[in-house]
Amino acid sequence: MKKGLFSGIKEGFEGFGKIITTIVNFFLLLLVYIVGVGITSILAKIGKKEILSKKLHQEKSYWSDLNLNDSNIERYYRQF
Amino acid sequence: MYILGISCFYHDSAVALLKDGKIIAAAEEERFTRKKHDKSFPINAVNYCLKSQGITIKDIAYIGFYEKPMLKFERIIAQHTAAFPFSIKTFLSAVPSWLNEKLMIPKVIRKKLNYKGDVLFIDHHLSHAASAFLVGPFNKAAILTVDGVGEWTTTAYGMGEGNKINLMKEVKFPHSLGLLYSALTAYLGFSVNNSEYKVMGLSPFGDMNKETNLYYPKVKKMIDVKDDGSYRMDLSYFLYHYKDKMPSKKMCDLLGGPISPRDCEMTQRHKDIAAALQLVFEEVMFKMLNHLYEVTKCENVVLAGGCALNSVGNGKILRNTPFKQIWIQPNATDGGTSIGAAAYVYHTILGNKRVTRMTNGFLGPQFSNEEIKYFLDKNNIIYNQFSDDKELVVKTAKLINDNNVVGWFQGRMEWGPRALGARSILANPCNSEAKELLNLKVKHREKFRPFAPVVCSDDALTYFDCDDPVPEPTDFMLMVYPVREKWRKIIPSVTHIDGSGRLQSIRREQNPQYYDLIKEFGKLSKVPILINTSFNIRGEPIVCTPYDAYKCMMGTGIDYLVIGNMLIKREDNPQDIWDSESLAKD
Numbered sequence: 194m195k196k197g198l199f200s201g202i203k204e205g206f207e208g209f210g211k212i213i214t215t216i217v218n219f220f221l222l223l224l225v226y227i228v229g230v231g232i233t234s235i236l237a238k239i240g241k242k243e244i245l246s247k248k249l250h251q252e253k254s255y256w257s258d259l260n261l262n263d264s265n266i267e268r269y270y271r272q273f
Numbered sequence: 274m275y276i277l278g279i280s281c282f283y284h285d286s287a288v289a290l291l292k293d294g295k296i297i298a299a300a301e302e303e304r305f306t307r308k309k310h311d312k313s314f315p316i317n318a319v320n321y322c323l324k325s326q327g328i329t330i331k332d333i334a335y336i337g338f339y340e341k342p343m344l345k346f347e348r349i350i351a352q353h354t355a356a357f358p359f360s361i362k363t364f365l366s367a368v369p370s371w372l373n374e375k376l377m378i379p380k381v382i383r384k385k386l387n388y389k390g391d392v393l394f395i396d397h398h399l400s401h402a403a404s405a406f407l408v409g410p411f412n413k414a415a416i417l418t419v420d421g422v423g424e425w426t427t428t429a430y431g432m433g434e435g436n437k438i439n440l441m442k443e444v445k446f447p448h449s450l451g452l453l454y455s456a457l458t459a460y461l462g463f464s465v466n467n468s469e470y471k472v473m474g475l476s477p478f479g480d481m482n483k484e485t486n487l488y489y490p491k492v493k494k495m496i497d498v499k500d501d502g503s504y505r506m507d508l509s510y511f512l513y514h515y516k517d518k519m520p521s522k523k524m525c526d527l528l529g530g531p532i533s534p535r536d537c538e539m540t541q542r543h544k545d546i547a548a549a550l551q552l553v554f555e556e557v558m559f560k561m562l563n564h565l566y567e568v569t570k571c572e573n574v575v576l577a578g579g580c581a582l583n584s585v586g587n588g589k590i591l592r593n594t595p596f597k598q599i600w601i602q603p604n605a606t607d608g609g610t611s612i613g614a615a616a617y618v619y620h621t622i623l624g625n626k627r628v629t630r631m632t633n634g635f636l637g638p639q640f641s642n643e644e645i646k647y648f649l650d651k652n653n654i655i656y657n658q659f660s661d662d663k664e665l666v667v668k669t670a671k672l673i674n675d676n677n678v679v680g681w682f683q684g685r686m687e688w689g690p691r692a693l694g695a696r697s698i699l700a701n702p703c704n705s706e707a708k709e710l711l712n713l714k715v716k717h718r719e720k721f722r723p724f725a726p727v728v729c730s731d732d733a734l735t736y737f738d739c740d741d742p743v744p745e746p747t748d749f750m751l752m753v754y755p756v757r758e759k760w761r762k763i764i765p766s767v768t769h770i771d772g773s774g775r776l777q778s779i780r781r782e783q784n785p786q787y788y789d790l791i792k793e794f795g796k797l798s799k800v801p802i803l804i805n806t807s808f809n810i811r812g813e814p815i816v817c818t819p820y821d822a823y824k825c826m827m828g829t830g831i832d833y834l835v836i837g838n839m840l841i842k843r844e845d846n847p848q849d850i851w852d853s854e855s856l857a858k859d
Contacts, residue, residue, distance in 0.1 A: 222364070222369070223361075223365065230364065233354050234354045234357035235357075245351060245514065246505075247355075247505075249497045255444060255448070255499055255503035255504055256442040256443070256501065259426065261396060262437070262440070264437065269393040270391070271341070271394065272342050273347070
């Protein structure tokens with residue numbers, strides 16, 4: 194019975210912890226979105242910087258250079 | 274040297290294991306978890322790969338991961354920044370999973386697998402390219418990869434020679450031919466990253482004439498295509514770059530109606546939109562391929578990426594471009610990148626010569642007759658045992674010729690989305706009611722969707738207007754060709770409305786038992802062709818284990834199950850274990 198009681202309490206705390214984590218994460222991400230993403234976006238718009246190349250144009254081609262041919266192992270340890 | 278390739282966390286998680294450059298095992302996680310397109314970390318698929326070779330994670334020299342997570346994260350942040358403040362909802366839903374696991378891949382891999390070796394990150398489209406070139410048949414080939422999106426790239430082309438790949442040019446997000454197809458798939462009421470092939474199957478019911486299809490110019494408005502096949506989307510028609518919905522109100526206005534609800538009745542308008550999309554898709558693909566030929570002057574081409582599963586377009590490539598030979602990765606979507614990442618590590622990064630050539634897709638789990646017998650006996654399942662292979666083939670051919678629907682569970686499970694004769698449902702294509710029967714009693718899928726024929730390679734040109742010689746991707750059900758006029762009425766169940774068939778060709782060396790079965794059926798019916806459809810019901814992954822197969826048979830209208838050297842008759846066993854009709858979903 195004691196074991197059941199303790200595991201019930203443990204599960205309760207874990208559930209409570211998850212709820213708190215979700216709430217905290219939500220507000221932190223909201224802050225990041227408004228401050229980080231928002232300010233960057235506004236500055237980009239003021240500076241007329243195009244973050245995604247959306248515009249259609251009249252040039253002959255939309256292909257852009259990629260040149261992905263480096264087989265040096267060091268490049269592939271990186272996640273970027 | 275063992276190398277593991279892993280793709281996960283987007284859709285179709287999968288694992289491939291290479292031994293000294295040879296692919297020795299590969300499987301998608303969905304087959305084990307029974308969740309279609311499962312994107313979770315493929316722990317079951319890893320365990321299968323290791324167990325199948327009797328090795329442990331300590332034997333793995335490198336793990337190749339199929340993309341560069343930080344580059345992808347950069348793109349996600351960029352698209353949310355560009356759409357501020359309208360992207361708030363997707364930002365809050367997408368970013369936590371990145372912070373929890375997607376940006377910590379080495380940590381996740383180490384924790385889940387207890388792996389202590391090196392993890393190498395191969396660019397997404399490079400993984401696709403490697404999955405098509407490094408395990409394909411050509412020493413030198415032009416390469417085209419087209420999918421929804423990887424990190425930034427959505428389309429790339431280049432050249433492969435020996436063990437080197439050079440991807441020269443790209444089209445970047447938010448412009449994506451794959452996402453155009455997905456957006457219109459969503460508009461027509463189908464699920465994205467799942468049902469694009471249904472739209473392809475729907476298209477022949479629409480008007481395939483560019484001059485008369487009213488929606489063709491409308492779909493063309495959504496994409497600006499240059500003569501060299503490069504393209505950009507008119508993003509005012511789409512929302513996918515910042516919302517969890519793909520078509521915009523402007524697209525709805527252009528196409529004359531709101532987004533169709535799921536499972537709605539397909540009207541002529543839906544069919545014409547599907548046809549217009551397929552026409553535009555093929556037009557862009559052929560332009561890109563013609564440009565690629567101009568650049569590379571190479572007569573071989575290899576394809577990968579989700580768009581390379583468009584078998585209707587694939588069947589027309591050799592007739593619409595100067596390329597003479599083609600090869601396509603059978604698992605061309607993200608699952609296939611696990612093979613690409615592993616092969617790229619072994620051949621290109623470590624500089625080893627190419628040794629492997631993917632000639633079949635039988636890379637998954639298999640079960641011995643003893644294991645199957647143990648399962649059947651343990652569950653009191655009534656069965657008969659064949660005395661030998663010959664009896665198995667002769668009796669099964671007769672059952673199919675008598676218009677029975679037969680579940681066929683033999684050998685190693687297939688790699689990729691198509692059942693190729695290891696986990697298949699087989700039926701008589703000459704039976705005019707077979708299509709209805711399979712659709713209603715077994716597969717529970719949309720009425721418009723055709724079934725695929727399987728034919729021995731040496732007979733393919735007799736019945737189908739294929740390219741000659743029959744291209745290898747046909748072995749993986751990746752090419753649609755016209756059924757020759759005189760056979761269309763004889764094999765109505767596998768002839769689509771436009772007279773085409775998505776055939777699988779099979780060579781004896783790939784699967785002798787399956788080949789012999791088709792030939793034996795041919796002796797009885799005078800037509801050596803079978804209906805081959807995947808062993809599952811709609812919405813369920815293809816069966817993997819004897820349990821999955823038995824469960825599927827008992828819940829559907831499959832009459833017999835040929836499993837290993839045993840034959841199970843549905844009628845002999847207690848039925849209604851589960852109600853497959855209620856479980857069938859998109």
